[in-house]
Amino acid sequence: MDEYHNVAEPWSGSPVTTRNCSTDLNRNNVFWNRYVQGATAVPTVFGAGMDSNRTVGMFQGCGTRQSGIWRPVDNCRMKGNTPNYCPVCQNLMRNSLHPFVKHDFNNSLVGDFDGDGRDDVLVQNGNDLAIYRSGNGPNRLDRVWTANNRVPAAAGFPNPWMLSSGDKLYIADFTGDGKDDVYVLNTTSWATRWVGLLRSNGTGLETLSKYSGTLPGYGSIGASDQLFPADFNGDGKQDLYLFTGSSWSTKYMGLLQSTGTALTTAARHDVNIPGWIMGAGDRFSVADFDGDNKDDLYVFNGSDWGGTRYLGMLKSSGAGLTDIKLYTNTLASGWNMGPNDRHFVGDIDGDNKDDLYVFNGTDWSVAYLEMTKSTGAALNFVKRYDDDAGTAWATNIPGWIMKKGDRLFVSDANKDGKADLFVFNPKIDWSTEYLGTLTSSGTALSGSWSEDWVLGIPGAGGWNLGIVDKIQAANFEGGAGKADIYVHNTNWLGLIRRSPAGFVMDRHYFQWIYSPIFDSKPWAAGMP
Numbered sequence: 001m002d003e004y005h006n007v008a009e010p011w012s013g014s015p016v017t018t019r020n021c022s023t024d025l026n027r028n029n030v031f032w033n034r035y036v037q038g039a040t041a042v043p044t045v046f047g048a049g050m051d052s053n054r055t056v057g058m059f060q061g062c063g064t065r066q067s068g069i070w071r072p073v074d075n076c077r078m079k080g081n082t083p084n085y086c087p088v089c090q091n092l093m094r095n096s097l098h099p100f101v102k103h104d105f106n107n108s109l110v111g112d113f114d115g116d117g118r119d120d121v122l123v124q125n126g127n128d129l130a131i132y133r134s135g136n137g138p139n140r141l142d143r144v145w146t147a148n149n150r151v152p153a154a155a156g157f158p159n160p161w162m163l164s165s166g167d168k169l170y171i172a173d174f175t176g177d178g179k180d181d182v183y184v185l186n187t188t189s190w191a192t193r194w195v196g197l198l199r200s201n202g203t204g205l206e207t208l209s210k211y212s213g214t215l216p217g218y219g220s221i222g223a224s225d226q227l228f229p230a231d232f233n234g235d236g237k238q239d240l241y242l243f244t245g246s247s248w249s250t251k252y253m254g255l256l257q258s259t260g261t262a263l264t265t266a267a268r269h270d271v272n273i274p275g276w277i278m279g280a281g282d283r284f285s286v287a288d289f290d291g292d293n294k295d296d297l298y299v300f301n302g303s304d305w306g307g308t309r310y311l312g313m314l315k316s317s318g319a320g321l322t323d324i325k326l327y328t329n330t331l332a333s334g335w336n337m338g339p340n341d342r343h344f345v346g347d348i349d350g351d352n353k354d355d356l357y358v359f360n361g362t363d364w365s366v367a368y369l370e371m372t373k374s375t376g377a378a379l380n381f382v383k384r385y386d387d388d389a390g391t392a393w394a395t396n397i398p399g400w401i402m403k404k405g406d407r408l409f410v411s412d413a414n415k416d417g418k419a420d421l422f423v424f425n426p427k428i429d430w431s432t433e434y435l436g437t438l439t440s441s442g443t444a445l446s447g448s449w450s451e452d453w454v455l456g457i458p459g460a461g462g463w464n465l466g467i468v469d470k471i472q473a474a475n476f477e478g479g480a481g482k483a484d485i486y487v488h489n490t491n492w493l494g495l496i497r498r499s500p501a502g503f504v505m506d507r508h509y510f511q512w513i514y515s516p517i518f519d520s521k522p523w524a525a526g527m528p
Contacts, residue, residue, distance in 0.1 A: 005061035010068035020076070020088055021062040023069050032056060032072045032088045046074040053086045094512050103511060105488040110474045111171040111180035113200045119474040121486060121493070122182070123513075126165040131204060132513050134476040139495055139506035141513050145204030154199060154206035157261075161196045161207040164189035172229030172238035174258040175199060183240060185227055193221040197262070209262045215242070217265030218254045222247020230286040230295035233257060233266065233318035241297065243284060251278035253321065267320040275323025276312045279304030287345040287354035290376035294318055298356060302339035309337035313379070325378050331358070333381030335370055338363030346410040346419020348382065349373060349442035355382075357421060361404035369402060371445070383444050400436050400447025403429035411473040413437045413498050415481030421445075422485060426467040433465035437498060454496050456505040463487060463494045463505040 001021040016023045022030040027042045035056035036042070044057025052075040062071040076086035085093065107124035114120065118135040127149050132141040150160040166189035174181050174197060182198040182205060196210040214220050228241040232255055240263065242254040253273055255266040272278055281303035286295050297314040313325040329337055340362035348355040353374045361367040371382035385395060387402045396402055405428025413420040421438040436449035454463040468489040473482045476495055485496040485503075494508035 001063050005064055005066045007064045008066055011063065011065040012068070016063065016069060019092060020072055021069060022058070025058060025070065027058065030058065030070075030072075035072065035087050043070060050074065056087055090514060094514070098511050104490045105493045106470075106490055107169075108470075108472075108486065108488045108493060109169055109171055110472045110486055111182075112178075112475075113180050113205075114202045115178035117478045118476050119482075119484075119486070120476075121513075122169070122171070124167070124169060127163045129163060129205065134495075135478065139476060139497070141493075141495070141507075141509070143513060147205065151198050151205050151207050154201070154208055157206075157208050159207065159210055161198060161210055168227075170227050170229050170240075172240075174229075174238050175260045176236035176238075181205075183227060183229060185221075185225065187221065187223050187225065193223070193225075195221060195227075195263070197258075199261075211263070215254070215256060215263060215265065218242065218256060218268055219252075220248075226284075228284055228286050228297075230297075230316075231293070232295050232316040234293040239263075239266075241284065241286070243278075243282065245278065245280040245282055251280070251282075253278065255316075255320065266318070269321060273314055273321045273323060275326060276310075276314060283343070285343050285345045285356075287356075287374075288352075289313060289354045289374040290315065291352040297321065298343055298345065300337075300341060300343055302337060302341060309339065309341075311337065311341075311343075313374075313377075327379070331370070331372060331381070332379055333370060333372070333384060335368075335381075335384070342408070344408055344410050344421070346421075347417070348419050348440050350417040355379075355419070357408065357410070357419075359406070359408055361406060367402050367404045367406065369397070369408075369445075371440070371443075385445065397438060397445050397447045400438060400445075400449060405429045407471070409471050409473045411437075411483065412481030413439055413483050415479065415483050417480070418442055422471060422473055423447075424465075424469070424471050426465070426469060428467075433467070433469075435465055435471075435496075435503060437503075448502060450503045454494075454503045454505045456508075463492075463496060463508055 001018045019031050027033050027036050040057045042058045044059050053073050056072050058070040059074050062069045072088045073086040103125055109122045110119045112119050113131055120134050121132045123130045129147045131145040133144045150162050153160045166186050168185045170183040171180050172183055179200040181200050184196040187193045192213045197208045198205040199208050222244045224247045226243045229238045230241055231238050237258045239258045240256040242256055244252040253269040256263045257266045279301045281301050283300045285298040287298050288295050294316045296316045299312045302309040309329055311327040312323045314321045315324045338360045342359045344357040345354050348371055355374050356372045358370045366387045368386045370384040372379040373382050385397050405425050407424045409422040411420050411422045418440045420440050423436045425434045427433045432452045434449050436447050438445045438447050456462045469487050472486045474484045474486045475482045476484045483498045487494045491511050495506045496503055
């Protein structure tokens with residue numbers, strides 16, 4: 001019952017309603033009705049502005065007959081069209097294949113892999129990688145590159161990177177060409193441990209260098225090593241801080257410099273960094289807190305020294321680190337450090353120095369959030385909030401009732417150069433989910449939110465917020481700031497942007513990222 005037609009006589013058989021043929025002209029009764037937009041005339045005559053195998057309607061001719069029966073698109077030829085297959089066929093085949101390939105969106109990362117100023121998506125599925133590019137059309141994603149089992153070697157370089165589900169990927173522009181590349185660490189999949197440099201060529205990734213067991217000038221790669229991409233020498237290439245906190249009895253911090261194609265060791269600190277004794281529980285946050293274009297580190301330890309907690313500001317000289325300010329148990333404001341303090345780096349006031357948001361929703365009876373400003377050499381108190389309006393020194397955030405289960409993500413929601421926060425509470429403290437924006441004026445925060453659903457553009461449905469959702473602040477629109485969100489879970493990935501009126505869902509994908517004209521409607525098993 002395909003759509004080809006060469007018999008002039010009209011259909012004369014029994015009524016037909018199959019996946020791609022129907023004798024019923026009622027748009028609500030055909031199997032592919034969900035693709036037929038309300039403005040599309042029924043029956044449909046192919047004309048200007050239509051795509052021959054992506055515009056869905058009810059075109060006359062099917063089942064070898066030229067009239068009396070209708071098909072979903074003007075020309076759904078499986079071989080020769082671009083893209084292959086119409087939306088109805090495409091989705092039916094993908095639903096059939098999905099139980100076997102088990103494609104999901106759990107491991108999705110954000111990066112600008114072609115340097116156009118818009119964040120793309122890198123999806124990792126076991127031994128597979130795929131890049132989906134933003135910007136080709138109105139806020140949508142298109143697949144531009146895939147790799148199965150290995151990332152090929154770049155021209156002039158000897159070895160590919162063998163992909164594995166144990167790969168840990170770190171997005172970083174280590175060549176300094178404005179395109180995000182990928183550092184990869186694998187300590188579990190093979191008999192030896194590996195670090196690799198995967199360069200973006202503007203379309204996909206290619207392997208430059210890979211290190212087995214040891215790194216030049218640093219030593220052995222440990223089972224629990226942590227990587228932190230950062231441009232610690234200010235040359236425009238993102239290097240690596242490598243922290244070995246529990247792999248060996250001795251603690252190490254390495255400064256691994258990118259040459260653009262390989263890594264060299266600029267420095268290695270053993271046991272301590274001048275002014276800071278390293279502990280297994282050290283938590284590092286990359287920040288240029290003095291505005292000299294060299295990425296420094298904030299470091300917090302709330303677990304290794306009995307009841308004493310420490311926060312340090314580790315300044316990079318380009319050739320090593322020094323602790324220039326150490327806070328013990330309290331910050332300048334009197335904030336009592338808790339073992340579960342969480343630190344979020346961002347330039348709160350737009351002065352080109354990276355400040356800190358400090359949040360604790362675990363250690364006290366109420367949740368606390370503090371804005372602290374870097375002077376370049378210390379942290380000054382700006383503003384503190386809690387969810388207990390009875391305190392004289394702190395209040396709740398106007399427009400957002402802060403709770404212990406809030407999850408924070410640094411953004412620039414209004415694109416003014418000041419670091420804001422997206423905040424998500426996934427039905428932990430309330431009867432439904434909330435997605436909000438905490439906008440920084442430089443000295444205070446104000447909030448706004450969406451409840452349960454983020455409504456979509458006309459015809460796009462919406463995003464039903466859920467406890468399984470993962471949030472990543474991004475910029476898929478282009479221009480300044482990270483005012484957008486990629487949200488994903490096992491089966492769904494969505495593009496949400498913040499407008500002055502609130503959050504708007506531009507597009508979402510079920511199980512696969514595929515772009516027929518009407519790809520933003522939900523795809524479900526059993527539907528075309």
